[in-house]
Amino acid sequence: MIFTTYWFLIFAALTVLVYWLIPRPAFRLWFLGGACALFHTHFAGPAGVLPILVLMAITYAAGRSRHRGWCLAAMALCILTLCFYKYALFLIGAAVQPLSPTWADTLSTGTRDLLPGAPPLGISFFVFEFVHYLFEIRRGGEPIRSPLRFVLFSIFFPSLVAGPIKRYGQFMGSLDEGCRRFSTDDLACGLRRIGIGYFKKVIIADNLTFFIDQNQPHFDAMGLSGRWLFVIAVALRILMDFSGYSDIAIGFARLLGVRLPENFNWPYLARNLQEFWQRWHISLSLWIRDYIYIPLGGSRHGIPRRLLNGLIAFGLCGLWHGAAWNFIAWGIYHGVGLSVCATYRQLPGGVGKTLGRILDKEPLSGLVLTQLYVWLGWLVFFYPLPTAVKMIRQLFVA
Amino acid sequence: MIPPRPSAPPSLYRPCTLLVGFVMGLLVLMWFGREMSKHDWHHDFFRFHPLIAPESNYQPTVAEMRAIVRARCRPDQILVIIGGNSIFQGVGQPVEKLWTRHLQQLLGDRFAVVNLAFRGSGLTDGGAVVAESLRDEFPRQIYVANTLPFNGASPGGSHDYRFMVLDALHKGWLLDHPPRNAVIDDYINRSDVYPRSRELNLSARLDAWLYFRETWNWWSCTYFFTFPGPLTTNPERAFRPRNHFSDQENDFETIPTSRRFRPEVHAIEMNITKNLSAMYYLPGPDGRWEKNAFEFSQFQKIARETFPDALKARTLVVLSRNNPYYTRQMSPVEQERDELAYRDSLDVWHSLGYAAADYGNNFQPDDFGDRTHLTTRGGRKLAEQLAPEIRSLAIKLNFPIAD
Numbered sequence: 001m002i003f004t005t006y007w008f009l010i011f012a013a014l015t016v017l018v019y020w021l022i023p024r025p026a027f028r029l030w031f032l033g034g035a036c037a038l039f040h041t042h043f044a045g046p047a048g049v050l051p052i053l054v055l056m057a058i059t060y061a062a063g064r065s066r067h068r069g070w071c072l073a074a075m076a077l078c079i080l081t082l083c084f085y086k087y088a089l090f091l092i093g094a095a096v097q098p099l100s101p102t103w104a105d106t107l108s109t110g111t112r113d114l115l116p117g118a119p120p121l122g123i124s125f126f127v128f129e130f131v132h133y134l135f136e137i138r139r140g141g142e143p144i145r146s147p148l149r150f151v152l153f154s155i156f157f158p159s160l161v162a163g164p165i166k167r168y169g170q171f172m173g174s175l176d177e178g179c180r181r182f183s184t185d186d187l188a189c190g191l192r193r194i195g196i197g198y199f200k201k202v203i204i205a206d207n208l209t210f211f212i213d214q215n216q217p218h219f220d221a222m223g224l225s226g227r228w229l230f231v232i233a234v235a236l237r238i239l240m241d242f243s244g245y246s247d248i249a250i251g252f253a254r255l256l257g258v259r260l261p262e263n264f265n266w267p268y269l270a271r272n273l274q275e276f277w278q279r280w281h282i283s284l285s286l287w288i289r290d291y292i293y294i295p296l297g298g299s300r301h302g303i304p305r306r307l308l309n310g311l312i313a314f315g316l317c318g319l320w321h322g323a324a325w326n327f328i329a330w331g332i333y334h335g336v337g338l339s340v341c342a343t344y345r346q347l348p349g350g351v352g353k354t355l356g357r358i359l360d361k362e363p364l365s366g367l368v369l370t371q372l373y374v375w376l377g378w379l380v381f382f383y384p385l386p387t388a389v390k391m392i393r394q395l396f397v398a
Numbered sequence: 399m400i401p402p403r404p405s406a407p408p409s410l411y412r413p414c415t416l417l418v419g420f421v422m423g424l425l426v427l428m429w430f431g432r433e434m435s436k437h438d439w440h441h442d443f444f445r446f447h448p449l450i451a452p453e454s455n456y457q458p459t460v461a462e463m464r465a466i467v468r469a470r471c472r473p474d475q476i477l478v479i480i481g482g483n484s485i486f487q488g489v490g491q492p493v494e495k496l497w498t499r500h501l502q503q504l505l506g507d508r509f510a511v512v513n514l515a516f517r518g519s520g521l522t523d524g525g526a527v528v529a530e531s532l533r534d535e536f537p538r539q540i541y542v543a544n545t546l547p548f549n550g551a552s553p554g555g556s557h558d559y560r561f562m563v564l565d566a567l568h569k570g571w572l573l574d575h576p577p578r579n580a581v582i583d584d585y586i587n588r589s590d591v592y593p594r595s596r597e598l599n600l601s602a603r604l605d606a607w608l609y610f611r612e613t614w615n616w617w618s619c620t621y622f623f624t625f626p627g628p629l630t631t632n633p634e635r636a637f638r639p640r641n642h643f644s645d646q647e648n649d650f651e652t653i654p655t656s657r658r659f660r661p662e663v664h665a666i667e668m669n670i671t672k673n674l675s676a677m678y679y680l681p682g683p684d685g686r687w688e689k690n691a692f693e694f695s696q697f698q699k700i701a702r703e704t705f706p707d708a709l710k711a712r713t714l715v716v717l718s719r720n721n722p723y724y725t726r727q728m729s730p731v732e733q734e735r736d737e738l739a740y741r742d743s744l745d746v747w748h749s750l751g752y753a754a755a756d757y758g759n760n761f762q763p764d765d766f767g768d769r770t771h772l773t774t775r776g777g778r779k780l781a782e783q784l785a786p787e788i789r790s791l792a793i794k795l796n797f798p799i800a801d
Binding site: 005006007010184187188191192203206207210211214 | 414416417420596597600601604624625626636
């Protein structure tokens with residue numbers, strides 16, 4: 001966890017200090033670019049820097065050309081790079097292994113030799129940002145002209161590791177405005193946000209992680225209340241961990257005068273699944289909506305197509321979280337949930353309408369149902385599918 | 399495109415006030431940590447039992463251990479710091495029957511014995527670091543630690559306890575010892591082998607200024623422990639202040655002798671016992687054991703560099719023996735090889751300027767709780783063997799041992 005290292009704390013404190021001591025905004029941006037490069041090199045290592053450098057150069061050039069074909073090709077390259085680094089072995093196992101185990105072994109061995117020990121730092125985030133950028137340029141957006149500003153968009157250190165996934169128009173505007181003058185408001189908000197983030201991450205999430213790791217092997221032996229307590233701990237842990245990380249990222253960006261998009265908005269208060277996804281990992285769900293769901297046709301071609309689009313979008317959303325079947329299952333689980341949520345009122349015989357009226361009248365019941373669905377989903381997210389299914393069954397059987 | 403500016407923060411914490419408060423808070427915490435490092439907050443301390451030791455996520459600082467020593471040793475006393483591993487820590491001996499308490503009684507009021515041994519630690523870990531850091535404040539000091547024959551120790555401490563060496567090093571409490579510097583440099587620069595080494599080093603560097611570990615440890619001992627550990631998984635215990643846990647070491651003497659030597663581990667224990675000296679000797683043409691020259695020279699090099707020259711004379715290296723329940727099952731030639739190993743190792747330590755002794759050659763199986771750890775009775779025998787050694791070393795070092 002990069003934000004909880006001493007190196008990062010010293011680096012961030014010095015960067016913020018020097019950044020504001022530099023008298024001219026243009027020089028500040030140069031300094032910030034250097035600091036981001038240092039951050040990335042330190043944590044990714046020279047080998048880990050290469051993929052982002054190459055993709056950054058290609059994305060920048062394609063954007064500057066404003067050529068739709070080049071932009072499309074650059075998008076494809078970004079996606080292929082992500083697939084290679086993150087999903088190659090998984091895809092070989094899933095697609096080739098059933099057809100020919102020998103071929104799968106040969107391919108896996110060859111791929112392993114090519115892959116680094118870990119995927120390049122933040123690849124899931126910067127690839128999504130590049131795709132967004134190229135997509136918007138294809139739609140007629142204005143490209144970033146300055147290479148320095150493009151570098152800052154690509155490797156802005158607070159959001160590089162765990163988001164939020166930035167939108168370039170919003171980010172560049174905020175960077176340009178924020179670097180012009182020091183704001184005590186930004187300082188106060190940033191520090192407060194960082195404090196909250198570290199509290200969530202270090203004090204709450206890390207302790208819950210320990211509790212979960214210790215108790216998971218004994219899940220079978222627990223009583224019902226113990227098992228439900230475990231599920232609550234899992235749900236709280238992921239919220240505190242991830243939102244804490246986002247808070248820290250947003251806070252450090254704010255200390256540099258930059259406003260990053262919000263990523264969480266009390267998701268466990270959502271009264272239906274659609275609302276949950278408007279409150280949970282907001283920058284990702286908006287990305288999925290804008291660049292997968294809507295291009296697939298969204299809700300424009302009837303209910304069956306709408307449901308299929310939702311399932312595809314959320315299946316990919318699950319896959320984005322990691323190369324394993326349980327992530328895909330979790331994504332589809334949410335896709336199904338959203339489909340039900342969007343269509344249950346149209347159930348025949350007035351059942352759907354009655355149910356809808358009840359949930360409208362009693363928002364608490366909607367909240368409980370939604371959270372129950374989401375929290376059980378975390379078991380699918382964190383554990384292999386058979387284990388998760390068994391755990392869910394054990395929650396209802398003494 | 400730019401998101402709307404959020405509303406201004408409440409007037410309770412205006413930006414400047416917040417910044418000033420933040421800086422002041424840090425300064426106050428720094429001052430507080432420094433102050434707390436001078437106080438002993440382990441009032442019932444006799445050793446670092448597991449709940450105030452790294453095995454339960456508690457990392458004692460060197461300053462904290464220095465305070466423990468200061469609270470237990472008057473300036474006119476001869477300080478005896480016990481280091482080494484779980485054998486010297488007294489695993490298997492209840493705190494009221496701990497061998498170092500018996501040693502204190504035998505040595506009398508002229509000496510002050512402080513047990514700073516840890517499970518799995520070596521000659522150069524915790525106790526050694528504290529003793530070295532107090533060399534000027536307590537010039538009349540003797541450091542006693544156990545090891546095995548032909549077993550020196552890295553001058554940079556063992557891997558699990560290196561945080562203590564880094565802590566003392568960056569606070570400027572250790573002598574300049576080039577072999578130690580080389581070990582530490584290698585440790586820090588080889589992050590591929592030691593992934594957390596740079597972070598540990600950086601934290602020790604920061605702590606030398608900020609003293610945040612002292613603040614944290616004092617808080618977690620006195621009021622609220624912040625992280626569960628492997629020994630405190632129950633939430634009711636996890637956050638309880640560590641000073642609220644008493645030293646609850648098992649008592650080997652409550653276990654019948656027949657159950658101390660379990661058949662399922664017998665083969666493993668015998669293998670370890672037989673291999674104690676195997677690699678250091680080769681059978682000679684006349685049937686006598688001959689030293690393995692390479693291993694022997696390696697040991698000499700390591701032992702020479704284990705401690706800085708200035709500290710060798712006051713260091714008593716004690717060689718631990720295995721339980722005779724196992725050693726008696728070795729062949730006569732293997733037993734002869736072991737005896738040679740103890741004799742030759744002691745000779746090396748002596749020749750390099752250390753004091754050295756062994757114990758256990760007249761011990762019975764009942765004196766041990768397992769292959770290595772001692773029962774209360776064995777601990778008393780250990781104290782009785784070491785007390786004269788410590789006295790004679792004190793005399794040799796010209797420390798006044800009579801009132």
